[in-house]
Amino acid sequence: MNWPVVPLGEVAETALGKMLDKGKSRGNEHVPYLRNINVQWGRIDTHDLLTMELAEDERERFGVRSGDLLVCEGGDVGRCAIWQGRSAYLAYQKALHRIRPSAVLDARFLRYLLEHQAKSGALAKLSTGSTIAHLPQQKLRRIPVPLPPLAEQHRIVEILEDHLSRLDAGQKELTAAPRRIEAMKSAILRELIPDPVAYPEHWTELTVGDAGTIELGRQRHPDWHAGPNMRPYLRVANVFEDRIDIADVMEMHWPADTFDRFKLSPGEVLLNEGQSPEFLGRPAMYRGVPTDVAFTNSLIRFKASNEVDPEFALLVFRRHMRAGRFKRESRITTNLAHLSARRLKEIEFPLPPLDEQRQIVATARDRLDAADRLKSGVVTALAQELRLRKAVLAAAFSGTLTKSPNELRHTEELVPA
Missing domain, CATH: 3.90.220.20 (DNA methylase specificity domains)
Incomplete structure (x- = not known):
């Protein structure tokens, strides 16, 4: 124009x-x-x-x-x-x-x-x-x-707001979707691992301390920021729910024989000892990556006993975290909550037969993975909505925007992905 x-x-x-x-x-x-x-x-x-x-x-x-x-x-x-x-x-x-x-x-x-x-x-x-x-x-x-003439400005705004109102309605639903999906994941875990009063009769009710061994990681010290035996370690910033982030793994000096004591083995579960109350005890399983890595005292290590499938233990801990069970056992200072190894040991731990544990793990994985795929789709849709909004705005100020409801199908071509 x-x-x-x-x-x-x-x-x-x-x-x-x-x-x-x-x-x-x-x-x-x-x-x-x-x-x-x-x-x-x-x-x-x-x-x-x-x-x-x-x-x-x-x-x-x-x-x-x-x-x-x-x-x-x-x-x-x-x-x-x-x-x-x-x-x-x-x-x-x-x-x-x-x-x-x-x-x-x-x-x-x-x-x-x-x-x-x-x-x-x-x-x-x-x-x-x-x-x-x-x-x-x-x-x-x-x-x-x-x-453009004032009347044309008014016309452009009218058409633009009609298109954007549709996008805004979709964005509102998409923005709320991740919270709903997280609530759905919590419901899946509650259904598969119920409250203690609803445990099946053939399940055994243990404590976390009965189900495996608990250990805090090595304490950090300024004197160990450098030295001849620098080795990697995981800390609270690396451990997310069901995921270990290896993008920022740090190193410190480990005196003789101390590294082997805190070295992680695949199948061990790490829980955040200090965190915001909502995410206290956030658990993830160490699956061998990165190799030859230890952990510090911002994390608690759980080694499952022979009667406990480590993957089932991870589900139990995820369920406890989402239900606020760890928070109830925490000590809160300012905005940070702490979960002591002693208190963690006393928290209830349900124990179905080993075959049933594995069946629960398989069912949970299928359903939780489906929820994660749905969440990923929402993220993709939100990115699509942003591109469409940019495209509609670009069309408006190039003078090519029309009243057609099909406009949203074509304007995305105006901007790069």
Whole structure:
């Protein structure tokens, strides 16, 4: 389309918000204000407003009114939403730009244009800062704005919002899906390994200490950060539920004979000794990778007895973690919970016959793997939704977006995967 393109500063008034004054109070009234975190894509959250001191003669300069477009200056550069107004006064801080479009520019058209430019990478090219990106006022004013007639802007926004509302509805469902899948996995584990009161009569109720041996890993010490016998070890950052992450395996010096004591063997289960309460005792089985590796005292090792299938033990521990059983036995300091080896030994451990343990493991693996495949599909669908959103925005500002419901099937070709 042959739309004229003009710098934003020519068709809108822009301003940065109030810089917070951390000095001594000047005795002025405190007023609520918007921060970067309050402005999300397409919405402004006022549930957590802070206040700042503001002089009477600064109110007009740093106030917002209905129809203003608030734009994040740093972080997620360009993230923006239109303020719909309220009766009480509201200011905004320096982390935000306030844009007041002129009569030739629809604020909604500009809001979607900025989202398009942010998601396409155009705003990143205008930003400064090596760690946290920032969009200075002078560069904001230089943003190129395609300027179709106002009626055409209204038509584009109407079509765009119709398409995006469909995508938003799908995204809402997809975003909720991972939580539902995790709840389903917990239900699978509860069904296969019930509460103690519901154990089948032929099961034996043991404790974890009866079912195997428990041992804390080797304590770390600054003197062992270097030495002649550097060997790898696993720590809490490596152990996730049913998965050991080997991307960041560290090493330390092991004096003679100490490494063999803490060296892991395939089939041993590691549990996090210290973690946020929700994930305390998060377990994973060591399956031989990486080779020749030990563990530290942020982890607890469980070696199953001959009557216990290690894979079944892993299921029991996953079930306990998800049910909050480890949390009930923990000692909590600040936001970190700790599970002592002594307390772990006393936790109940169900013991079906060995053949039944293996049957439960096979059933659980089939059902949990299916849940993981479903979750992976959700991740793929969310990525697809993001690509479609980018494509729809690109089509809108190239003048090719139509009202057709089939538009979403074709616009993804406009952006790379």
